[in-house]
Amino acid sequence: MPAKSYLEEKQQYNGLDFADFFKKVTDDDILRVLVKDKITRMDFLKLLSPIAQKHLEEMAQRSRRDTIRNFGYTMQLFTPMYIADYCDNFCVYCGFNHNNNINRRCLTMDEIAKEAENIAQTGLKNILVLTGESIKYSPVDYILEAVKVLRKYFDSVSIEVYSFSQEDYVRAVEAGVDGMTMFQECYNKDIYRTLHPGGPKANYEYRLDAPERACKAGLRNVNVGALLGLNEWREEAFFTGVHADYLQHKYKDVEIAVSTPRMRPCSAGYAPRSIVEDIDLVQYITALRIFLPRAGLTLSTRERPQMRDHLVKMGITKISGGVTVAAGGHTKGDDDGQFEISDPxxxxxxxxxLYAEGYQPVYKDWQTLI
Ligand code: SF4
Structure with missing residues (x-):
C-alpha cells in the first residue's frame, strides 16, 4: 500500500544508521551501481558515501550523459524577485529572521510592476516570486494579487513563499501560478526544531507536506530541497532525493525538481553545523542526477561563477542570473538582502x-492561454 504522505514514507528509514551504512560500502559497490540502468534508493545512498568520492570522475561522466539524454544541451534561466521581506519566523540561519533588525519592505502593486518591467527587459519569460513568511504583511491575497500583475509580463510564474493549505494552492493555480519551490531546509526533525524555534515554520510536518499539497492542487512544477550545511549533508541529500523520488512516482503529471543550495553568510551570523566542500556538492549533484535522470536540478548564485560554470556540465538544468535577494532589489538596489550572493x-x-559552453539558454518554456 503506497504511503499517504512523505512523512509516512520517510518513517521506514527511522532506524537507518548512516555512518554504519557508509562504513560497509566498497569500491566494487560503487562500480556496480554505476553500470546499472536504474538505481534504487539504497544505491543512491551508496553514491553519497565518502568512498564514492574516489569515483567522482565516473559519476560525473554518467551524470553528464544522463542529463544530455533527458534535457539536451539546454539550460533554463530564471531570476528570483523578492516582493516582501517581513517574516514571522525565527530561522537562526536567515537574514530575514523576525528578530533581525533590517529595513523591511513590502512592495506595492505599482512597485511590483516596475520590478517586473526591469526583469522582463532581460528577455526572461518566467519569474520566481519570493516573500518572507508573514501572514500579516504578505497574506495569500497579497501574493495572488502580485501574481496577477506579474502574469502581464511573464508566461510562467512560480512562488517560493510560506506553506499554503491545499485550497490556497488551488487558488494560486487559478491566479496563474504554475510552479512552487518549498525548501524543507532540514529533513532531520530534531535539528529542524532547534533551527526553527518559533513562528508557523516550526511546524515540521505541515511544511514537509506542502509540496504534496501543491501536487494535489494541480501545480505543473514542484521543486524541493534542503539547505546544505544545517545538518550532516549526506543525510539531508538522501532525504531530499527520496522526497523527489516519492513525489515523482506518485504525481506522474507534475514536473518534480530539486534545488541544491549551500549555506551562505548572512546578517544573522549563523555558522553552518556541517561544512559542505565543493567536492561534496559535485558528489551530491551527480548522485542526484544518476538517481533521478528526469528531474530538473537548480543551482543558485550561492555558488561562485567558476563552480557554476563547472556544474552546468554535470547535471544542472536550471540556473539563475541577474540576481538580487532583497525586496525591490531590481529597482531599489540590494541592501538588506537575505544572504550574500557569490555570482553577480x-x-x-x-x-x-552558456553559448560558449555549447548550451542553448531557455528564457521561456511555457505558455498558457489565460
Ligand atoms: S528562511 Fe524564510 S521563513 Fe526563515 S526567517 Fe528567512 S525568510 Fe523567514
Missing part, C-alpha cells in the same frame, strides 16, 4: 557563458 552576473552574461 547578469542574465545576458549567463547566456553568454
Amino acid at each position: 552576473r547578469s542574465v545576458a552574461q549567463m547566456a553568454q557563458m
Whole structure:
C-alpha cells in the first residue's frame, strides 16, 4: 500500500544508521551501481558515501550523459524577485529572521510592476516570486494579487513563499501560478526544531507536506530541497532525493525538481553545523542526477561563477542570473538582502557563458492561454 504522505514514507528509514551504512560500502559497490540502468534508493545512498568520492570522475561522466539524454544541451534561466521581506519566523540561519533588525519592505502593486518591467527587459519569460513568511504583511491575497500583475509580463510564474493549505494552492493555480519551490531546509526533525524555534515554520510536518499539497492542487512544477550545511549533508541529500523520488512516482503529471543550495553568510551570523566542500556538492549533484535522470536540478548564485560554470556540465538544468535577494532589489538596489550572493552576473552574461559552453539558454518554456 503506497504511503499517504512523505512523512509516512520517510518513517521506514527511522532506524537507518548512516555512518554504519557508509562504513560497509566498497569500491566494487560503487562500480556496480554505476553500470546499472536504474538505481534504487539504497544505491543512491551508496553514491553519497565518502568512498564514492574516489569515483567522482565516473559519476560525473554518467551524470553528464544522463542529463544530455533527458534535457539536451539546454539550460533554463530564471531570476528570483523578492516582493516582501517581513517574516514571522525565527530561522537562526536567515537574514530575514523576525528578530533581525533590517529595513523591511513590502512592495506595492505599482512597485511590483516596475520590478517586473526591469526583469522582463532581460528577455526572461518566467519569474520566481519570493516573500518572507508573514501572514500579516504578505497574506495569500497579497501574493495572488502580485501574481496577477506579474502574469502581464511573464508566461510562467512560480512562488517560493510560506506553506499554503491545499485550497490556497488551488487558488494560486487559478491566479496563474504554475510552479512552487518549498525548501524543507532540514529533513532531520530534531535539528529542524532547534533551527526553527518559533513562528508557523516550526511546524515540521505541515511544511514537509506542502509540496504534496501543491501536487494535489494541480501545480505543473514542484521543486524541493534542503539547505546544505544545517545538518550532516549526506543525510539531508538522501532525504531530499527520496522526497523527489516519492513525489515523482506518485504525481506522474507534475514536473518534480530539486534545488541544491549551500549555506551562505548572512546578517544573522549563523555558522553552518556541517561544512559542505565543493567536492561534496559535485558528489551530491551527480548522485542526484544518476538517481533521478528526469528531474530538473537548480543551482543558485550561492555558488561562485567558476563552480557554476563547472556544474552546468554535470547535471544542472536550471540556473539563475541577474540576481538580487532583497525586496525591490531590481529597482531599489540590494541592501538588506537575505544572504550574500557569490555570482553577480547578469542574465545576458549567463547566456553568454552558456553559448560558449555549447548550451542553448531557455528564457521561456511555457505558455498558457489565460
Ligand atoms: S528562511 Fe524564510 S521563513 Fe526563515 S526567517 Fe528567512 S525568510 Fe523567514
